Amino acid sequence: MHSLMTQYTPNLLDYWPEFIKSIGETLQMLFLSGIYSFVIGLFLGTVMVVTRKGNILENVYIYRIIDSLVNLFRSIPFVILITALIPVTKLVVGTFIGVKGAIFPLIIGCTPFFIRQVDMALSDIDPGLIEAAQSMGLSPLGIIFRVYLKESIPGLARSTTITTVSLLGLTAMGGAVGGGGLGSFVIRYGHNRYYQDITYVSVIVILIFVTIIQFIGNIIIKKTSH
Amino acid sequence: MIQLVDISKDFISDKVRVTAVKDVNLTINNGEVFGVIGYSGAGKSTLVRCINLLERPTKGKVLIDGIDLVQLKEKELRKYRQKIGMIFQQFNLLGSRTVFDNVAFPLKYRGISKEEIKERVLSLLELVGISDKVDAYPSQLSGGQKQRVAIARALATEPSILLCDEATSALDPQTTKSILKLLKEVNQKLGITIVIITHEMHVIKEICDRVAVMEGGNVVELNDAISIFSNPQAQITKDFINSTSNLSKMDELIEEKSSVVELEPGQRIWRLDFLGTEATKEPIIAEISSKYNINPSIIFANVDVISDTVLGSLIVLVTISEQAEEQVIEYLKEKQIKVEVIKYA
Numbered sequence: 001m002h003s004l005m006t007q008y009t010p011n012l013l014d015y016w017p018e019f020i021k022s023i024g025e026t027l028q029m030l031f032l033s034g035i036y037s038f039v040i041g042l043f044l045g046t047v048m049v050v051t052r053k054g055n056i057l058e059n060v061y062i063y064r065i066i067d068s069l070v071n072l073f074r075s076i077p078f079v080i081l082i083t084a085l086i087p088v089t090k091l092v093v094g095t096f097i098g099v100k101g102a103i104f105p106l107i108i109g110c111t112p113f114f115i116r117q118v119d120m121a122l123s124d125i126d127p128g129l130i131e132a133a134q135s136m137g138l139s140p141l142g143i144i145f146r147v148y149l150k151e152s153i154p155g156l157a158r159s160t161t162i163t164t165v166s167l168l169g170l171t172a173m174g175g176a177v178g179g180g181g182l183g184s185f186v187i188r189y190g191h192n193r194y195y196q197d198i199t200y201v202s203v204i205v206i207l208i209f210v211t212i213i214q215f216i217g218n219i220i221i222k223k224t225s226h
Numbered sequence: 227m228i229q230l231v232d233i234s235k236d237f238i239s240d241k242v243r244v245t246a247v248k249d250v251n252l253t254i255n256n257g258e259v260f261g262v263i264g265y266s267g268a269g270k271s272t273l274v275r276c277i278n279l280l281e282r283p284t285k286g287k288v289l290i291d292g293i294d295l296v297q298l299k300e301k302e303l304r305k306y307r308q309k310i311g312m313i314f315q316q317f318n319l320l321g322s323r324t325v326f327d328n329v330a331f332p333l334k335y336r337g338i339s340k341e342e343i344k345e346r347v348l349s350l351l352e353l354v355g356i357s358d359k360v361d362a363y364p365s366q367l368s369g370g371q372k373q374r375v376a377i378a379r380a381l382a383t384e385p386s387i388l389l390c391d392e393a394t395s396a397l398d399p400q401t402t403k404s405i406l407k408l409l410k411e412v413n414q415k416l417g418i419t420i421v422i423i424t425h426e427m428h429v430i431k432e433i434c435d436r437v438a439v440m441e442g443g444n445v446v447e448l449n450d451a452i453s454i455f456s457n458p459q460a461q462i463t464k465d466f467i468n469s470t471s472n473l474s475k476m477d478e479l480i481e482e483k484s485s486v487v488e489l490e491p492g493q494r495i496w497r498l499d500f501l502g503t504e505a506t507k508e509p510i511i512a513e514i515s516s517k518y519n520i521n522p523s524i525i526f527a528n529v530d531v532i533s534d535t536v537l538g539s540l541i542v543l544v545t546i547s548e549q550a551e552e553q554v555i556e557y558l559k560e561k562q563i564k565v566e567v568i569k570y571a
Contacts, residue, residue, distance in 0.1 A: 132318035135278055136332040136383065137307035146331070151322050226321060226363035 011195035015185075019198070022185035023205060025099050029171040029181055030209075033106035034164055041111045041163075042156075045118025046144060056130065056140045066115070073112040078170050081109050082177050102171070102179030109170050114163045121155030122148050154225045161217030165210055172206070182206065228254040228277060228387065228419065233286035235272050246272040247283070248443040254436075256386075259413050259420045261430040261451070263466060264440035270423045273440070274389050277421065278310045279303060290387070308332065311380030311418075315392035317372040319364040319379075325351070326360045329378045350378040353415075354408060370401035377408065381416070388412065390422045394429060406432045427470040431455070431532055439463045452535045456501045471528045473497070476541050480569060486525065489543075489571035494551065495525070498540045499564040506536045510563065518554050520546050541568070 005013050012019060048066045051059040076084070082105040089096040089104045125148055133143045149156070175183025182202050190199030235247040247269040254260045264270045275281035276288060279295050288295045295306060319328050329347045338346075351357045354374040364372055373393060380388055390409065394402040410433045413420050422434060430437050430451060437454045439447040439462060447460045458464045468474035476497075479487050487495060500506060506529070511522055522542040529538040546554065555565045 126316070126318070128314055128316050128318040129320060131280060132312070132314060134280055135307060135310070135312040135389075136379075137304040138332075139301075139304060142335070146334075147320070151320055153322065224322065226365055 009197040009201055011189065011193075012198050012201050015189060015198065019185060019201075022180065022182045026168075026171050026181035026183075026209075028099055029102055029106060029174065029179070030164070030168055033103045033110060033171075034167055036103075036107045037110040037114050037163070037167065038160065040107070041114030042118055044111070045115040046122060046148065048115065048119050049122040049148065050140070050144060056134070056143055070112040070115050073108060074116070078105075078109045078173050079177060081105060082174060082179075097178040099180045102174040102181075106167065106170055106174060110163065110167045113166060114159065117159030117163055118156065121152045121159050124155055125151055154221045157217055157220040157224060161213060161221075164213045164217075168206065168209055168213070227256050227289075227291060228252075228421070229287070229289040230273075230276065231287040231289065233273065233276055233283045233288070235269075235276060235281055236284045245443055247276065250286075250443075250445050252438060252445065252448070254419060254421060256419055257413070257417050258435045259410070259422065259433050261422045261424060261434035261437040262440060263424055263427065263430055263437060264462075265425055268440040269443040270440045271391055274391055274421060274423045277387070277389060278307050278312060280312075308383040309385050310387045310389060311383065311385040312389040312391065313373065313376045313380050313393045315395045317364070317369070317376045317396075319372055319375055321364050324361050324363055325356065325367070325375050328364065328375055329382055331379060332382050346382065347378075350381055351375075353381070353412075354378045368401075369397050370405060373397065373401075373405050374408065377405075377412065381412065381418075385418065387419045387421065390420060392423055392425070395424065395426070402426075402429070403432070409433060427466045431470060431530060435533060439466070450533065452501075452532050452537065455530065455532050455537050456499065471530070471539065473526050473528050473539050473541060476526055476568065487569060489569065490545075491571050492545050492547065493571050494544050494546060494567055495569040496522075496542050496544065497566040497568050498542065498558065499566075500538045500540075501535065501562070503536050505562055506538055508561065510558070510561065511540070511542070514554055514557065517557070518546075518550055520544050520550070520554070 044066055048063060049055065050057040051063040053060065053063070073081070082102075085105045085108060086096045089101055093100055093104050095101045129147055129151060130143060133147045138146065171179070171181050172183030172186075175181045175185070176187055182205065186199055186202045189195045190202065230250055230252040233247055233250045234245065237244045237246055250273060262270045262273060272281055276283045279288065283296065286296075290306065290310070293306075295303060298306065320331065323331065326347055329350055330343050333343045333346065348357070348360070351360060354377050356371055356374050356378075359367060359371060359375075364375070367375065388409075393409075394405050397405060406429060409420055409422075412418055413433075422429060424430065434451045436450050437448070438445045439454070439460060441460070441462045447454065447458070447463050454463060455467060458467050468477070476487075476495075489495070498510070500510070511524070515521060522544040524540055524542050526541040527539070529536060531537070558565050
């Protein structure tokens with residue numbers, strides 16, 4: 001193994017500890033910002049669906065506010081968003097560099113995307129089911145949890161998979177502007193010093209991550225679809 | 227008892243006000259099977275949704291056993307809704323849950339013990355005849371089975387009223403029959419008032435005690451089923467009835483100038499309608515044949531049983547003089563048989 005690596009990936013070997021640390025950072029960013037985005041996105045996405053015109057908790061104002069914010073943040077390219085958010089990030093987490101400074105903009109960048117995905121998944125629920133639940137005397141909260149969320153689990157699993165993969169992409173981009181992780185690692189060595197082996201091995205690592213995410217997603221979708 | 231008092235429902239779409247239901251007054255008695263028939267867009271689905279307030283009427287009262295649902299607060303209304311079951315054309319079963327969980331769905335989070343829920347669900351599944359599908363998912367069921375699950379689910383909260391919104395419209399004729407039979411059973415065994423919305427006259431024929439005919443948001447005719455069939459008043463009612471019997475082919479034949487209805491001088495085509503077992507058992511054709519020395523030939527015949535009453539119709543071709551015709555018609559009228567001269571040469 002060692003001799004193989006000296007032959008094919010000599011540079012990577014030199015920066016091995018940093019490489020391992022970068023992978024850890026990427027995972028850290030992915031999990032932390034992922035969990036926050038999931039919770040916030042699921043909440044706001046659900047609120048958006050139920051407050052839409054004609055739905056169980058129709059409220060034009062709440063719907064419009066969320067809808068506009070989602071559109072606003074989705075239209076800003078992530079690299080620019082991170083930069084624009086620097087003052088806010090500093091205020092919220094105290095720093096805007098490193099993994100710690102990357103998580104806040106990652107949440108802001110990822111959540112609107114996930115809100116849209118949740119919106120789509122929940123809107124797929126047949127209005128007839130909502131009507132049936134209402135006819136049985138369910139409260140709006142009961143309808144949200146027992147019909148909307150429960151019935152759209154396969155759709156939500158699909159959304160979460162897609163969002164996680166795209167979040168992985170964002171974490172790499174975060175690396176370009178002072179964050180840590182594989183993105184930053186590849187820019188420093190693969191790009192700036194042109195150590196191609198570092199780039200390719202990183203690509204393989206990312207590919208493995210994506211495959212694992214997709215695999216888990218598919219299992220959940222399969223288990224919950226009937 | 228369900229009383230709809232001056233119910234109107236307007237919808238506003240693209241700033242245009244559309245009236246779906248206009249000043250409808252209906253009283254539906256306890257324990258009866260009440261049908262509402264109309265073409266699509268007649269407002270019947272909106273009307274039935276006004277009963278459990280899935281659609282809030284623009285004006286009017288919805289009295290269930292004397293209590294106006296429109297006046298109730300949301301929370302109280304939800305309690306009342308449990309006393310009004312509903313089934314739908316598209317079944318609306320929850321796809322991520324098994325048959326058992328679908329039927330248990332309205333019972334959960336109501337402080338009912340697990341054992342009691344299980345007992346009730348299983349007995350309901352037995353009532354609707356699909357005990358063997360307890361653990362199946364809706365996607366594994368046929369349309370008829372899905373509707374049976376939906377009926378069990380609607381009955382889970384022990385309602386006194388069951389609303390059926392085009393419940394058989396997505397089913398084939400054979401399955402429709404079996405579902406209607408089940409509904410009749412539910413009505414008789416449990417004494418539940420059933421309100422059926424449909425555009426199919428044979429659904430009415432099969433199980434309804436009374437019928438309201440709707441057109442353009444209005445109830446244009448309201449009567450017991452047998453009167454609706456034997457003596458329809460509104461044109462739309464007549465159209466609906468024609469759609470269920472093969473006698474309407476007669477009109478087509480006349481229109482197409484078919485050779486069957488080509489008459490020679492002195493020939494007539496009559497339509498004879500008779501009601502009740504007595505009239506059905508009498509050998510009317512043989513009687514007039516020997517009495518007036520005429521030989522009617524039967525072109526079409528139809529016999530229906532509606533609310534346990536026999537309703538028959540004959541279309542006959544006779545050769546007869548005008549004078550004799552008057553006498554025969556008089557004679558038939560005495561026998562309580564309605565005669566209509568459809569065509570004469």
